[in-house]
Amino acid sequence: MSSRAPFALEIQAFEAGSPPPHALSIDLGDRSYPIHIGQLDWLGCLAEAQLGGRLAVVISNPVVAPLYSSRLISALRTRFAAVELHVAPDGEVAKEWSSLQAILGKLADLGADRDVVLFALGGGVIGDLTGFAAAIYMRGVCFVQVPTTLLAQVDSSVGGKTGINLPQGKNLVGAFHQPQAVWADLDVLGTLPAREYSAGLAEVIKYGPVADPAFFAWLERNMDALMARDHTALMTAVRRACEIKAAVVAADEREGGVRAILNFGHTFGHALEAGLGYGALLHGEAVALGMLMATELSVRALGLDSQLLQRLKSLLERAQLPVRAPYLDPERFLQLMRGDKKAAAGSIRYVLIPVLGQACLQVAPDALALEAIASHSASVTK
Amino acid sequence: MSSRAPFALEIQAFEAGSPPPHALSIDLGDRSYPIHIGQLDWLGCLAEAQLGGRLAVVISNPVVAPLYSSRLISALRTRFAAVELHVAPDGEVAKEWSSLQAILGKLADLGADRDVVLFALGGGVIGDLTGFAAAIYMRGVCFVQVPTTLLAQVDSSVGGKTGINLPQGKNLVGAFHQPQAVWADLDVLGTLPAREYSAGLAEVIKYGPVADPAFFAWLERNMDALMARDHTALMTAVRRACEIKAAVVAADEREGGVRAILNFGHTFGHALEAGLGYGALLHGEAVALGMLMATELSVRALGLDSQLLQRLKSLLERAQLPVRAPYLDPERFLQLMRGDKKAAAGSIRYVLIPVLGQACLQVAPDALALEAIASHSASVTK
Numbered sequence: 205m206s207s208r209a210p211f212a213l214e215i216q217a218f219e220a221g222s223p224p225p226h227a228l229s230i231d232l233g234d235r236s237y238p239i240h241i242g243q244l245d246w247l248g249c250l251a252e253a254q255l256g257g258r259l260a261v262v263i264s265n266p267v268v269a270p271l272y273s274s275r276l277i278s279a280l281r282t283r284f285a286a287v288e289l290h291v292a293p294d295g296e297v298a299k300e301w302s303s304l305q306a307i308l309g310k311l312a313d314l315g316a317d318r319d320v321v322l323f324a325l326g327g328g329v330i331g332d333l334t335g336f337a338a339a340i341y342m343r344g345v346c347f348v349q350v351p352t353t354l355l356a357q358v359d360s361s362v363g364g365k366t367g368i369n370l371p372q373g374k375n376l377v378g379a380f381h382q383p384q385a386v387w388a389d390l391d392v393l394g395t396l397p398a399r400e401y402s403a404g405l406a407e408v409i410k411y412g413p414v415a416d417p418a419f420f421a422w423l424e425r426n427m428d429a430l431m432a433r434d435h436t437a438l439m440t441a442v443r444r445a446c447e448i449k450a451a452v453v454a455a456d457e458r459e460g461g462v463r464a465i466l467n468f469g470h471t472f473g474h475a476l477e478a479g480l481g482y483g484a485l486l487h488g489e490a491v492a493l494g495m496l497m498a499t500e501l502s503v504r505a506l507g508l509d510s511q512l513l514q515r516l517k518s519l520l521e522r523a524q525l526p527v528r529a530p531y532l533d534p535e536r537f538l539q540l541m542r543g544d545k546k547a548a549a550g551s552i553r554y555v556l557i558p559v560l561g562q563a564c565l566q567v568a569p570d571a572l573a574l575e576a577i578a579s580h581s582a583s584v585t586k
Numbered sequence: 587m588s589s590r591a592p593f594a595l596e597i598q599a600f601e602a603g604s605p606p607p608h609a610l611s612i613d614l615g616d617r618s619y620p621i622h623i624g625q626l627d628w629l630g631c632l633a634e635a636q637l638g639g640r641l642a643v644v645i646s647n648p649v650v651a652p653l654y655s656s657r658l659i660s661a662l663r664t665r666f667a668a669v670e671l672h673v674a675p676d677g678e679v680a681k682e683w684s685s686l687q688a689i690l691g692k693l694a695d696l697g698a699d700r701d702v703v704l705f706a707l708g709g710g711v712i713g714d715l716t717g718f719a720a721a722i723y724m725r726g727v728c729f730v731q732v733p734t735t736l737l738a739q740v741d742s743s744v745g746g747k748t749g750i751n752l753p754q755g756k757n758l759v760g761a762f763h764q765p766q767a768v769w770a771d772l773d774v775l776g777t778l779p780a781r782e783y784s785a786g787l788a789e790v791i792k793y794g795p796v797a798d799p800a801f802f803a804w805l806e807r808n809m810d811a812l813m814a815r816d817h818t819a820l821m822t823a824v825r826r827a828c829e830i831k832a833a834v835v836a837a838d839e840r841e842g843g844v845r846a847i848l849n850f851g852h853t854f855g856h857a858l859e860a861g862l863g864y865g866a867l868l869h870g871e872a873v874a875l876g877m878l879m880a881t882e883l884s885v886r887a888l889g890l891d892s893q894l895l896q897r898l899k900s901l902l903e904r905a906q907l908p909v910r911a912p913y914l915d916p917e918r919f920l921q922l923m924r925g926d927k928k929a930a931a932g933s934i935r936y937v938l939i940p941v942l943g944q945a946c947l948q949v950a951p952d953a954l955a956l957e958a959i960a961s962h963s964a965s966v967t968k
Contacts (some may be wrong), residue, residue, distance in 0.1 A: 340758075379722055
């Protein structure tokens with residue numbers, strides 16, 4: 205088994221309850237951008253971000269648009285000569301060629317120039333789709349992420365990964381294209397369905413095991429407040445998740461190294477999603493199960509203290525996330541993990557945690573991986 | 587009329603007949619790459635470029651593939667475990683969604699990973715299409731330009747502009763994505779039809795007026811040799827064109843400033859192409875006519891010595907390029923130029939030459955532009 209030193213990552217110390225900064229910053233040189241959290245007044249953000257011009261196009265979906273697009277459009281009208289709304293389909297099907305072509309065709313029909321600014325108002329799907337359209341319209345125009353799900357606020361809206369799916373696999377086509385800004389309004393999370401909210405919490409919890417023991421302990425103390433969608437607790441959680449993601453992305457924009465730690469739980473999780481059929485589990489639910497399996501494997505392969513496994517399981521349960529995966533044939537499970545595009549040439553490299561708060565990329569024997577899967581899956585007869 | 591200082595550009599002095607360097611280099615920091623000219627032995631290039639791996643995919647068209655793909659594939663077989671050929675449609679229709687989707691679908695079907703390398707074997711269309719596919723497959727994989735037309739060798743293969751067309755306009759969707767290398771084999775130009783060869787010469791000639799009086803004079807002395815496709819003359823011409831383009835691209839990768847000089851003749855030329863219907867003129871032919879009009883406008887608006895106009899016209903004639911445009915309604919001509927995506931918000935900015943060897947971006951009165959157009963167009967009755 206090849207062994208690797210854990211990734212080294214510099215993140216400022218975790219501080220709960222402190223007044224949040226007005227905006228975090230993703231430090232990427234001339235592509236740096238701010239993340240605004242908890243701003244109710246879009247207009248204020250707009251003024252600060254100094255965005256404006258001839259044309260803004262808001263891309264949203266049929267669920268989010270009726271709730272929040274008019275508020276965003278009103279604010280944008282004070283800064284743009286024209287503001288248009290484009291409604292893409294809801295759900296993962298929006299990440300297809302037809303949706304992308306519809307956006308690009310609309311931009312061309314509007315006579316959009318290189319100074320157009322796109323606003324992605326929605327969850328991860330809308331962010332990925334809008335960001336990719338922005339990446340390739342006239343070889344790249346500006347866009348702003350306005351994430352309306354917890355998952356998007358703490359994960360997908362930050363970091364510049366954009367793209368669509370092919371029939372052969374998810375996110376096979378895309379670009380790294382950083383937004384001009386991220387505006388995460390915590391109040392819009394009030395309308396998020398409970399299951400989606402919990403799925404978002406999975407990606408919040410993820411940052412603890414791989415990067416931040418203090419944050420993990422804070423999550424254990426504050427999970428009840430988070431489940432009640434308490435604004436102060438949410439502010440701390442979203443801010444800390446974004447701080448860690450920002451540090452990771454700044455260190456590794458294009459996923460050559462440390463950015464892999466963000467995939468904790470994702471190798472197992474992607475296989476579950478694909479094997480059970482997309483839609484059976486939400487992405488965050490699959491990641492929750494994947495984190496349990498990766499932690500189990502860390503105990504068995506790297507001697508991680510098994511107490512962490514119990515702490516993680518308890519935390520996921522309190523977040524109303526699944527802790528036992530539906531049955532999937534073991535050989536199929538391994539095959540799907542080998543096919544995962546993050547797996548290099550046949551061998552499966554897992555993101556494992558030798559100790560709480562540190563992660564490394566590691567090959568492990570299939571036998572141990574199968575034990576880890578079985579420990580957190582339903583038996584065939586169930 | 588707003589006036590601008592000419593662009594300043596540092597290019598090494600022109601030197602004809604000197605032994606060519608093994609490879610030029612496009613200096614873009616960590617995205618720098620070599621341009622190999624006149625290499626007959628692909629294998630040698632391959633070894634030097636240190637390209638190799640599990641899978642290479644050659645993208646070509648039905649005209650070029652039968653002539654040169656087997657030679658390229660043989661060479662690549664010594665460096666890649668597998669080499670696949672994909673034949674896209676011939677001509678501008680290949681720059682459509684369907685061709686792009688076909689390439690990306692094939693890559694996914696082949697299980698291509700991030701280490702796949704694409705090879706664009708063809709002219710500008712194949713280069714733009716392949717480069718864009720490489721830009722967005724798995725958020726970016728490597729590609730190599732193997733341009734087989736003069737136009738592609740001296741212009742489109744260098745600089746990282748990639749993309750496809752929309753029904754609303756050319757190149758509306760794309761990316762800046764630099765190749766790993768450009769391999770320009772002068773011998774393959776032997777099979778290029780005369781009209782396409784001449785069209786390529788238009789883009790070679792272009793570099794003289796905007797950047798290099800000595801090269802312009804050399805072209806006047808050597809046009810007969812170039813028309814005979816003399817290897818030594820071609821080597822000098824292609825090398826010098828690439829040197830100038832390399833200096834321009836290195837100074838301005840994403841077209842914010844000096845890169846505009848490469849569009850000399852293109853504002854008029856694009857309008858001619860669109861107004862006459864794509865296909866009526868080859869791109870290089872439209873650029874030749876556009877250069878005459880831009881030079882005429884430089885004489886009328888900036889007081890350029892009118893002798894240059896005659897020199898340019900004579901050079902284009904010797905290159906068997908058109909020097910009188912088909913008739914196009916003047917108002918329609920202006921309208922098309924205003925719609926050109928390089929025109930900022932309504933006003934048309936022309937690339938003009940105040941003196942031979944220097945270019946600037948300049949607004950000019952419509953009346954003068956119409957005079958310039960009329961001077962080099964057929965009258966309505968013709």
